[in-house]
Amino acid sequence: MYLVLVSALACLSTCHCLIKKDEKNEDQCGPLKQLLESSLVSVEVSKKGFHREVVTTVELSTDVLSGLRVLLVHRWPRGVYIDPYQLASLNDQNDWQILLDSTIDLEVPAHKTSGFVTYVYPTPDGPPRTPRVLKVTIPIHGRYHEPSFDGKMLTSVDIEPPELLLRTEKCTQLNILVPHTVVDAPCTHDNSSTCPWVKLQQQQQEQSPMGFQFPVGDGSLVMPVCSGTLLVTIICCMTLSKYMWKHRII
Template sequence: MYLSLFAVLACLSSCHGSFVEDEKKENHCDVLKQLLESSAVAVELRKNGFHRELVTSVELSPDDLRWVRVLLVHRWPRGVYVDPYQLASLSDHRDWQILINSAIDLELPAHKTSGFITYVYPAPDGPTPRLIKVTIPIHTRYHEPSFDGEAFTAVEIEPPKLLLRAEKCTQLHSFEPHTVVEAPCTHKNLSTCAWLQLPHQQDQGSVSVQVPVGDESLVIPVCAGTLLVTMICCVGLSKYMWTHRIV
């Protein structure tokens, strides 16, 4: 009799645990659905010159975000770069982590480089806040001289893609037509996870950086002037050394 009672209690406990687990999964998926429908991403540029800051703001509507992980995927054009050494020095003063998909040469001009991707993880070790703000220092590269006399060239920076996932929500195919993409689970890049991508919003416009460039039509005058000044200086220096018998 006691054995039968124990078996019944064990079965009820198992069923209750399974029910609770299913309910958690459903709650996690419900939160993701709300986020896909109401979240917003905005970007803005701060500072001037060759050294700027790109500020990304993300607003998430549900109040309970304990299970939600957020990932911002930036596809950077070749006209700008981020400095890995600078980011490492600032790691103790920010609440986000970043993963860069390739090595970055800080010295190359824009026409000799290619774009790259960064994965930004806001609040990786804590609960996700409703309002996320990530400030990334960026730097513009030197460009080729202009052939048409233009003094500036524009570098367009697109807003990042917003990816979301929840630990307990694994049936992502049920979120069609939303896109499911594979991306690193964390900034340590040890494994990949399935993420839901927020649909592109019409008001998410790119931001433009105006970079000064040289004038190709002035190459010959500049080279000729440089050569002439160099020759005059050499003649003057030689005359001075001959006059003062400097050997």
């Protein structure tokens, strides 16, 4: 009888501790869940031609958490690239940091490369308080595309809206923030280690992909252009050789 009573008390004590722990987690993660339910992400593309700017705006609720970390995950198509050297030159002017998932070759045409991912941190490490509205302007550049043989002079490139990820040191039990999913992503822009982040539901990002067009070459002109270039080269070489022979230039 004594053993049964002790076991029952121990079980009740354990259940009480678990309930208290769950309530504490809900208190710490509740504000983060409210942010996820009220935050909005919008994207627009400015400028024209091969050199554009993608402007991403994140609107958080008025009750912003202290120590909140924000991450934007952009998945770029192969038709565009970001110049790392340009980003480095603009580093002092930006209030955000960026991490590239791979090395970017600036000279490769679109059909010989693949897409890439960038992790953008809209606020510096360790801000005292995150602003309610965050804006990030990323310069992008169009790659040269394969010539078209069907008469089309333009090709379309779609820019997907970024994924919004949030985290805070106070909320450690991220799995209770359903239906939002937990993903692993780099903790900071200069750190290879990963941290758990909560991702905003895709259905909350109602904006469709932003599409714009780049000009492409006319594939039917490849042979005439190559033939004309070869002919001009031969004529110039013969003329130059004749001139050098006439004036005894060796």
